[in-house]
Amino acid sequence: MGGYPKSSHSHHGDSHHSDSSHHPQSFWSQYIFSTDHKTIGIQYLLMSLFFLLFGFGLMLLMRWQLAYPGQPMPFVGHLFGEINMPGGVMLPEFYNQLGAMHGTIMVFLGVVPLGFAAFGNYLVPLQIGAKDMAFPRLNMASVWMFFVAGVLMLLSFFLPGGAAGNGWTSYPPLADIAHDGQTLWLIAMFIIIISSLLSSVNFIVTIFNLRAPGMTFERLPFFVWAQLVTAFLLLLAFPPLEGAAFLQLFDRLLGSSFFIPSGLFVNGQVANYSGGGNALLWQHLFWFLGHPEVYVIILPPLGIVTEIIACNTRKNVSGFDMMRYSVIFLGFLSFIVWSHHTYLTGMGTNITAFFQTTTMIISIPSIIIISALFITLWGGTIRFNTPMLFALAFLPMFGFGGLTGLPLGLAATDIPLHDTYYVIGHFHYVVAPGVILGLFAGIYYWFPKATGRKMNSLLGHLHFWPTLITMNLVFFPMLIQGLMGVNRRMYDGGATYLFAHDVLYWNVIITWAAYVLAIAQLPFIFNFFYSIWNGEKVKSDNPWHSATLEWATPTPPPHGNFIKPITVYRDPYSYSLEGAPKDYSPQDQKEI
Amino acid sequence: MEHDPQKDEFKRDLLIYFSIIALTGLIVTLSHLHKVWGMFLIVPIACTEAGILAFFFMHLMTKKKTIHLVLLLTLIVFLTLLFWPAWDVAYSPRTPSEFTHF
């Protein structure tokens, strides 16, 4: 059965009692080892939300240390043992583990699985008019591999020496010689990559081959376009990191020197390696994935926000053609900008100039897309429901975050800013008030389709406003600190450096803002679970009056999704059409 | 049952097979000569072997435009990955290590 809770169903009768498969399914095959894309999507959703919360928790621990370096952490300090926090005071080694795992978990187990795998799996077949993904069993394999990898990442905290503590970027030579947590990190990453590759294949074949009759590429919703480009990015960019992981595993387990330069000193002695390796090789291979990865992070929420804005302005997206070309161009360009992450490694001027140029160019398609969305608002009948609030906030926040990236993309200004808190401020602006707000928007928006109930809107406001305000309070000061030269990844927040003293007080403000941000998520968590069983029931299958296909199903959609064959007659954002009886014309409805 | 088209295909496959083997023999010989310019012949010939295998054994020539486009995109990304990092190492002013031996 594809739907999630049994609490409500539409007037399409027995469709949700769904023994729409031949045999009645056991609990295990229906909910745990399901091949239905909707169940798998929800599995990804729940797991990635958990990982987001967990990763956030790691950061809350770090923030105490940054605001009050060397002081015992109240309430929870004693829980982490003498090895990590003797007397409740965080050790630098533990801080590094928290930092590396925060980044790793948030990126690879949090935002990407949420945006791509969760929303993508649930919605792409629905939006293209298909009954499931092209390879349902492969889909199940993907989600289970993701689960195993997540468990391994969490377990790594319990290894002697703790989890990986070498940054989410795992640069050698440090990562080559670090303790065992790094090996488990590499193995877990390998499993995540395989899971992701299989998903990418699934998405691309599904979008190409399983579109309903009449669903041309031009009629695909922008969300599907975004997922298609994302899938290609994952398909071609992840394997180099897989290769790099093999290289590092060889170094760590077999003593090879892929990344170990000759004459490396460790603890005052020449390390016993053959040498001849190059630590930069890792950086190139890592960032070859790393840069497309950030577009993997941003594109699905961009798609989500487009859907929500179109629906809640009751008009077509302005410049939809340009948005499509831009997203393809963006995907392509994202493969040739990666070395803006290695500007400070002693690169020659020619190669630096090349990457600087491509980096500047790649801002153009993003600007086109955001501008198109802003322009769409002009003259629209804007409905300020909870999803729309989050989608609207996304636009200026992501735009601002993107702009802060420009000094980083220009090599000359990157020199003082590289590896400072400015970088952290930049990417968190695009990911936190950007991507995460977009993802929340999607949850509020599609919750009624999956459950038949709306999330409470008062709780939505209680979630939205403090979240938006505190996110800005957390990340804006980081830009200031970075401009003053405060380095990233320092466990005392810069306290040992004189030049940082004038801006150290921001650490306290950031920390308390982060704690309020944490509290602001409680209404969401409560709302999410409460509304599944007690939320206000929706009165139709299409409560937002959207024109796209995912709303043309019963609520929640059964196994097989559509109860009648689907033919597509028009563009996805057919709102307020001339001569139409309603202000929306569903894609599968023959008459306008 | 017509055997002829099958036999023709089989003959063609055998021809491909022996040409790839011949080309392999050629590059082994070239390598044995240890000439500096050897690489500039060996690599293109190897690519030709691979191309023949892909075109005929993998039926690439009869594949649809979709596959061709995917492979073209892959090829461009692949070539980027192959050469840009080496460009960085070869032409950047970092001090080469005196200790570096293979």
Next chain:
Amino acid sequence: MSSHPHLHDSDLVPYKVIPREDTGLYNAKFGIWLFLASEIMLFGSLFSAYILLRVGSFSWPVQSEFLNVPIGAINSVILLSSSIFFIRAWVALKADDIVKYKKFMWLVISFAILFLCFKSVEYYQHFSHHEYPKSSVFLALYFLLTGLHALHIIGGIAVNIYYAGPGMYLRKENKQWFINRVEVAGLYWHFVDLVWIFLFTTLYLL
């Protein structure tokens, strides 16, 4: 409205057997080419590592003095032969000649195992001369590249054994679907051969 057809799982996904008109592909064929594209990137990253490390080094060993070129060349012929056997197997399958199909599939599998035997001999020769991945960057590259390739061969052997043996019941369920599956396995197998061409050239001959 309560009646709608009960959907069997195999009814959910179209174009498993017959190709879709506009893309001209059935799902698995498109899927395997996409997977091969990702494999090109995987091996590509390792070749990129090779180029970067070799270009960045002061001196590089004469590779043919460390590696056994004759065995490598023999392995090339073995793998290429297995590729042509696979094609014969697939042609036989399409012509409904199951005996011939099985015979050729087992030839593919045997030659693959033979390849691995020669490879093992090579590895053993290295180990007995104390040549390990930790000995030099070149050897590390050699072991990683050929080792990863060998893992792909082992995976291919497993799939081929399945389709030549226990998996044959699938042919009774849907003949054309089974033919498609074997075709897809064949594409993977040819790709493994293709990677070997580049491996042999790069590691043994340059």
